[in-house]
Amino acid sequence: MKPTEVPTFRPRLKVLNREQILAIHNAALEILEKTGVKMEHPGALGTLVSAGCKVSDQGWVRIPAKLVEDALSSAPRQIDLYDQKGNKTMPLVNGNYFYGTGSDATFTVDVETGERRRSTLKDAANFAKLVDGLENMDFAMSMSNPADAPIEDIYVHVFAEMVKNTNKPIVFIADSGRDIAKIYQIACQVVGGEEALQKKPFILNYSEAISPLRFPENVMDRLIFCAEKRIPICLPSGSNAGGGAPVTLAGAMALGIAENLVGLVVHQLVGKGSPFLFGPNVSTLDMKSTIVSYGCPEWSLTQAALADMRDELYGLPIWAYAGASDAKVMDAQAGAEAMFSIVTAMLSRANLIHDVGFLEYGSTSSLEMVTMANELIAMSRFFTDGITVNEETLALEAIERIATGAPGSIFLMDDHTFEHFMQAQFLPKLLDRFRYDSWEESGSSDLYKHCNIEAKRILSEHQVEPKSTEVLKGIEQILQPH
Amino acid sequence: MSDFKALSEAVNKGDTKTALVEAQKALDAGSSAEEILNKGLITAMNEVGDKFSKGLLFVPQMLRSAKTMQECTKLLQPFFQEGDVLSKGKVLIGTVKGDLHDIGKNLVSMMLEGAGFTITDMGVDVSPEKFVEKTREVKPDIIALSALLSTTMPAMAQTIEALQKAGLRDKAKVMIGGAPVTEKYAQQINADSYASDAGSAVNKAKALLGIS
Numbered sequence: 001m002k003p004t005e006v007p008t009f010r011p012r013l014k015v016l017n018r019e020q021i022l023a024i025h026n027a028a029l030e031i032l033e034k035t036g037v038k039m040e041h042p043g044a045l046g047t048l049v050s051a052g053c054k055v056s057d058q059g060w061v062r063i064p065a066k067l068v069e070d071a072l073s074s075a076p077r078q079i080d081l082y083d084q085k086g087n088k089t090m091p092l093v094n095g096n097y098f099y100g101t102g103s104d105a106t107f108t109v110d111v112e113t114g115e116r117r118r119s120t121l122k123d124a125a126n127f128a129k130l131v132d133g134l135e136n137m138d139f140a141m142s143m144s145n146p147a148d149a150p151i152e153d154i155y156v157h158v159f160a161e162m163v164k165n166t167n168k169p170i171v172f173i174a175d176s177g178r179d180i181a182k183i184y185q186i187a188c189q190v191v192g193g194e195e196a197l198q199k200k201p202f203i204l205n206y207s208e209a210i211s212p213l214r215f216p217e218n219v220m221d222r223l224i225f226c227a228e229k230r231i232p233i234c235l236p237s238g239s240n241a242g243g244g245a246p247v248t249l250a251g252a253m254a255l256g257i258a259e260n261l262v263g264l265v266v267h268q269l270v271g272k273g274s275p276f277l278f279g280p281n282v283s284t285l286d287m288k289s290t291i292v293s294y295g296c297p298e299w300s301l302t303q304a305a306l307a308d309m310r311d312e313l314y315g316l317p318i319w320a321y322a323g324a325s326d327a328k329v330m331d332a333q334a335g336a337e338a339m340f341s342i343v344t345a346m347l348s349r350a351n352l353i354h355d356v357g358f359l360e361y362g363s364t365s366s367l368e369m370v371t372m373a374n375e376l377i378a379m380s381r382f383f384t385d386g387i388t389v390n391e392e393t394l395a396l397e398a399i400e401r402i403a404t405g406a407p408g409s410i411f412l413m414d415d416h417t418f419e420h421f422m423q424a425q426f427l428p429k430l431l432d433r434f435r436y437d438s439w440e441e442s443g444s445s446d447l448y449k450h451c452n453i454e455a456k457r458i459l460s461e462h463q464v465e466p467k468s469t470e471v472l473k474g475i476e477q478i479l480q481p482h
Numbered sequence: 483m484s485d486f487k488a489l490s491e492a493v494n495k496g497d498t499k500t501a502l503v504e505a506q507k508a509l510d511a512g513s514s515a516e517e518i519l520n521k522g523l524i525t526a527m528n529e530v531g532d533k534f535s536k537g538l539l540f541v542p543q544m545l546r547s548a549k550t551m552q553e554c555t556k557l558l559q560p561f562f563q564e565g566d567v568l569s570k571g572k573v574l575i576g577t578v579k580g581d582l583h584d585i586g587k588n589l590v591s592m593m594l595e596g597a598g599f600t601i602t603d604m605g606v607d608v609s610p611e612k613f614v615e616k617t618r619e620v621k622p623d624i625i626a627l628s629a630l631l632s633t634t635m636p637a638m639a640q641t642i643e644a645l646q647k648a649g650l651r652d653k654a655k656v657m658i659g660g661a662p663v664t665e666k667y668a669q670q671i672n673a674d675s676y677a678s679d680a681g682s683a684v685n686k687a688k689a690l691l692g693i694s
Contacts, residue, residue, distance in 0.1 A: 040582075104632070106662050118664065145632050145662060154632065175633045216582050242542075243585055287540040290589060290679060363661070 041220030211244025227271030243285030256280025295337030320350030496546030
């Protein structure tokens with residue numbers, strides 16, 4: 001018999017057709033050409049003007065489509081992020097997807113007491129360590145806006161904590177050109193210099209413009225710094241439907257894309273060929289509470305749409321979110337919202353997916369939530385990998401063996417099952433599938449409890465390969481106030 | 483004497499056109515502008531505020547009502563008499579230095595105005611010096627400071643210090659708000675009050691001035 005070789009279809013979500021894609025893109029270009037943007041960075045403004053942008057009497061900078069096209073064609077199609085030991089762990093290209101935590105939560109759910117409290121530097125350390133120990137978390141963000149760090153250097157301190165507690169890639173925040181330079185110094189310390197960092201970057205900067213269409217000076221300082229040093233950066237704005245942007249998703253996307261394109265144009269003019277991760281954040285402003293929702297279907301839908309636009313038009317790797325919730329505690333709502341965004345982000349092949357583990361619309365971080373998401377990502381990955389069809393998986397021989405075998409033949413006893421079950425099935429670690437009695441005997445615990453125990457176990461048992469004393473000393477020096 | 487039922491209904495619905503007609507009718511029927519404002523418009527807006535805080539209204543509906551009230555107040559403007567009690571209090575509001583975010587601040591302004599406060603909005607990126615200067619000029623009952631970024635929160639403390647130095651700190655109450663702001667931070671920097679959102683900003687402002 002000839003072996004059956006069949007290519008595997010991997011489920012892929014599409015939400016826009018070509019006409020919709022072009023209409024949104026053209027609207028973004030029209031915003032840039034007709035309305036223009038407020039560029040509050042004199043250097044960036046000068047760069048745009050020299051490149052042919054016109055400035056209105058009121059200071060609105062109008063950007064021609066030609067500049068956008070140039071920037072789109074000069075930005076690299078692939079961004080490779082490395083871990084801190086120099087392994088290429090995150091090739092951001094095509095349909096590759098990677099998950100990680102989020103930044104700057106004001107509060108944290110204390111893993112010991114379950115209480116929501118102000119987050120600290122120790123929390124940034126704990127989250128980094130947890131990420132280091134979870135197989136489906138690919139990169140770390142701070143998850144903490146610590147109350148106990150000096151505010152002028154808050155991002156330098158959280159960066160140092162992350163570096164000390166994980167060797168995975170880091171997506172970091174900075175305030176201005178001043179502190180980003182310090183963070184850059186630390187990153188150089190870790191890998192042994194500027195050249196090594198440029199060759200194998202383990203950091204990516206997250207910065208935000210202000211919707212609608214405002215580009216503050218300190219934000220552009222960071223963008224220019226990254227463009228010059230070739231540090232990968234993304235620059236989404238808060239073009240949330242009903243908040244910074246129109247309430248209708250098409251308009252909010254057009255605005256957010258326009259804002260991203262402005263960042264890209266300046267970035268490529270300053271550092272042609274420097275890596276730029278594309279993608280606005282288009283969630284919704286809740287019409288009752290005015291929070292920006294982290295559990296809504298709209299955000300998942302707009303980033304699925306952006307993935308379609310990447311495939312059809314932009315070709316650049318994209319930024320996304322998942323695994324977060326508006327719920328205040330890790331309850332059923334948190335599970336439902338986290339799973340919805342995790343599986344749709346994966347099915348639409350967003351590339352760098354952050355914010356995993358947030359509760360309370362991004363204001364509170366939870367170690368348990370990250371731990372749960374780690375399992376939900378595994379579950380989604382199983383689904384997204386599709387069904388492998390070949391001679392082995394069709395298992396006709398096993399079927400014949402069992403059906404026609406001696407009385408008492410069962411698949412569970414067959415070699416085929418023994419050889420394949422680890423790959424053929426999704427084997428949950430935290431989701432409960434015990435029979436009722438055993439579940440009751442083991443304490444009737446829910447998923448939150450399982451995740452709490454697992455998070456604590458990882459924090460106490462997981463060993464992060466430590467940085468050398470030399471590197472640690474260097475970091476301490478950079479942290480000293482001058 | 484009127485119960486302003488139709489006017490109140492129009493404000494509740496955010497139906498500006500009908501509200502203006504009803505306000506004019508009330509004036510024509512002999513009601514005073516002050517009475518129309520206080521018994522008609524502000525009472526209606528209190529109802530709107532109540533419904534909003536109970537989750538029965540969405541923000542755009544509430545803002546439409548506030549806008550309706552503003553338009554009616556404009557209509558009444560020429561008819562106010564000296565000595566009329568027209569405002570719950572004066573609020574000076576702005577986003578602090580270094581911060582350019584204004585959605586939250588604008589929302590708080592609209593809500594306070596709807597509740598009967600008089601607003602002076604200084605916009606975004608307002609330095610402590612500018613707050614001091616404007617406080618001297620406007621003599622507000624409340625100074626409201628907004629910040630979205632944790633890195634601009636210290637500018638709230640600096641603004642309060644500047645008011646202190648200028649001898650103005652005890653002339654007005656200071657309330658603060660914004661995503662990274664907490665009750666504890668308000669206490670730390672010697673603010674009088676903290677509000678977590680626009681709806682509670684109104685209640686906090688009223689509480690600060692001891693009015694209902």
